[in-house]
Amino acid sequence: MLIPIHGVLSADEVQLLRERLDSAAWQDGTATAGTVARHVKRNEQLDDADPVAVELGNAIVRRLGEHPLFISAALPAKIYPPKFNRYADGGTYGAHVDSAIMQVPGTQVSVRTDLSAxxxxxxxxxxxxxxxxxxxxxxxxxxxxxxxxxxxxxxSSLHRVTPVTRGARVAAFFWIESMVRDEGERSLLFDLDQSIQALQHTLPPDDPQILKLTGVYHNLLRRWATP
Incomplete structure (x- = not known):
């Protein structure tokens, strides 16, 4: 399931991030590519330890922790710290699949990549x-x-970034380990949660049907979630 989440950052917040990123020390992105990916990857990235990358990545994670649609869709257990990339002058990333397990640099923490962002x-x-x-x-x-x-x-999706022939494409990217590993179960929970939220705009919060559906949601989450 592909889920767009609009307005994670405001225009002013994007501008502040871009001011920091545009003057940052970009490096060849192939340095962080795997054995297969490095043959199809042509972009620039910030070093994971770059203070700008750490600061801005932490700010993005804090914002996501307050975003109800992200929480509903991802049900995050762990978030790999955001990275930052830049594509320009023909920069591209050919078809690839993200690694299943990633270790957070400088830690013993590993993240199973259920969702990419x-x-x-x-x-x-x-x-x-x-x-x-x-x-x-x-x-x-x-x-x-x-x-x-x-x-x-x-x-698990095969994905790519098409060549940038004018200007520069700048983005943050990261991975999420979900409390609900199975994509089908996670999708059902997301649809149910979104339906409950929609009903709450038309019915009182103590409506018996909303209470019943909310109970179904949490019982399914209790059944499917892993610690």
Missing amino acids: TLFLADPEAYDGGALEIEGPFGIQPVKLAAGDMVLYPS
């Missing part, structure tokens, strides 16, 4: 190309969102 930090009008193409059961879905918007998608 891209937070766009450049307006689509500012660059040509640079679409995130995600392969799913209904074919290839191109994603190119407004600055401040984010997309969630299964880490």
